Amino acid sequence: MTETKVECNECHALVLPKIAAANGGLCAQCVKIPEKLRQERREYDKALSQGLLFVPSKNELESTQTPIERAQNNVSWELEPEFYKQQLSVMQVLKHAKSEALGHIFLISSLGSRLNVAFNGLYGVCEYQNEENGFFCYAYTADNLNSQVGDNAHLVQACPCCGVGMLWYPTRFHLPRSIAFEIVERVTGNDWPPYVKWLEYDDISYTEPGRG
Ligand SMILES: [Zn+2]
Ligand SMILES: [Zn+2]
Incomplete structure (x- = not known):
């Protein structure tokens, strides 16, 4: 029985x-x-x-940061030397990335901050990090995705030194691919887009592909 x-x-x-x-x-x-x-x-x-994860939390909205590079006009951005073994310029890397179906871009500013980008055919995610100030931010705009990203288009956070995937980015981090590239181009040209809010993110470790 x-x-x-x-x-x-x-x-x-x-x-x-x-x-x-x-x-x-x-x-x-x-x-x-x-x-x-x-x-x-x-x-x-x-x-x-309840759909609460598809928009920034109250915490995140209250954590809007001003990147330290923003007030400076002599900042330069370089390629993360651990990830890029070849001698390439930031411009070359950006141009190449735009021709790729998916990938990552890892940059470091002369003030020590990081700009990390993940992209695929549909979306991009831009992260700004400054360890000294404890800033771990994602780019939030009016165009960020606000309903569940499909598991085949879900972007992963990768390690800037080796490109190995770490955590899944929440849906709300995802931007249209073209906007993600525009943000990188403008930031590296010391022209921070005013439409981007840099929000310090909550714990994202529960995000799974196509879920969260
Ligand atoms: Zn690594
Ligand atoms: Zn159980």
Whole structure:
């Protein structure tokens, strides 16, 4: 006789009643995750189902940063030397990127900030980072995507030294590809586009391809 399985309180997987009973209503996987993390996951799922993750959070909107390069007119941007082994100019890299179906661009300013770009055929994501000031920002404009990006068009944050993928960018970071390229061109030309808000981002580690 087969026992009627019950749902795990956390992930809704079906488990044997005696396992759920032994684990306080949880499956064998969920019981291994600390309550604090399970709670974060629940809050994330709730925010996702309510569509709250497709627009900047209140925290993010209040964190608008002014890049330190903005007030300077003698800033230069160089290629991240770990990632670009060949002797190329920023202009050459940008021109090449625009002919590619997908890729990344990693730049460093003479003041030590980073401009990291991920792009595919549809979208781009621009990140501005200044470690000294603790700025980890994404470019937000009126054109950022505000409904779920499809998993085949979802962009990944990559390591600037080796290009290896790290975290998935939330949907709201995604811009039309052409705007992402325009932002990089203008920033590297010391002409920061006024339509971009640089928002310090919340924890993005729960984002999965096509989800969040
Ligand atoms: Zn579970
Ligand atoms: Zn690396």
